[in-house]
């Protein structure tokens with residue numbers, strides 16, 4: 001029997017049980033995926049759930065907001081990506097050590113690359129690939145790690161400049177999240193990635209793209225939000241003639257990578273995609 005779970009708070013709308021149950025079924029594996037809601041400052045409960053891996057009661061855990069960072073103090077080792085990003089979303093036991101990994105970054109890059117492949121002009125014709133990232137929170141860190149390793153030049157638009165500048169290094173510029181500064185970049189940008197929660201259900205009539213600002217022509221828009229089938233940002237970008245996608249593919253890819261770390265089994269993208277398409281997310 002294989003048992004996994006998710007630590008976070010709140011967890012009411014998580015799609016992870018649906019994704020991992022579909023994966024278990026596709027692999028003919030007996031098991032389940034449970035939710036462990038742990039309130040933000042409840043560190044003893046965090047430690048209790050982690051002990052379930054040490055004792056063999058659980059095979060592995062996913063971690064989500066608000067514990068991606070504060071769980072690190074209870075782990076024995078981090079992978080290079082988790083350490084550089086400073087956040088963990090997957091935990092497993094290896095040689096009696098609790099290992100923290102981060103599958104958000106490779107999950108994002110795999111899905112992005114699949115989406116960009118359909119746009120060969122973007123990949124082949126540009127020497128310098130430039131991306132504008134909206135927001136500088138937890139998921140932005142994984143996105144930055146992935147895009148930097150893939151050679152993208154990065155601009156981040158953030159409303160709290162000082163906090164965003166902590167992510168900054170020589171490959172990365174931080175600009176204020178306003179029309180004046182973003183419009184100056186538009187001619188350079190081939191990709192826009194939204195890492196803010198603006199437009200997430202139930203606020204589906206909100207968009208992180210500033211009202212009245214033109215979209216960069218010929219660019220691709222990737223919205224990390226997945227809990228609405230077509231976010232307003234994706235709709236606006238498509239109306240302006242841009243290719244755009246939500247983060248459902250990233251959600252699937254990061255889950256498939258976690259599942260592989262726990263079971264050694266590779267899951268076809270469509271197994272998880274069909275499972276979430278059956279929901280009304």
Ligand code: NAP
Nearest residue numbers: 135136137138139140160195196197200224226247250251
């Ligand atoms: P987070 O850590 O709270 O960061 C959110 C960022 O967005 C912060 O920089 C925040 O700025 C900024 N922001 C919030 N509201 C804003 C507004 N109205 N205008 C401008 N900036 C605003 O959240 P997160 O963990 O990065 O998650 C962000 C979104 O990504 C969520 O919708 C989440 O569901 C999605 N996500 C998707 C996947 C996937 O697999 N597809 C994975 C991870 C996350 P301040 O610091 O100033 O508040």
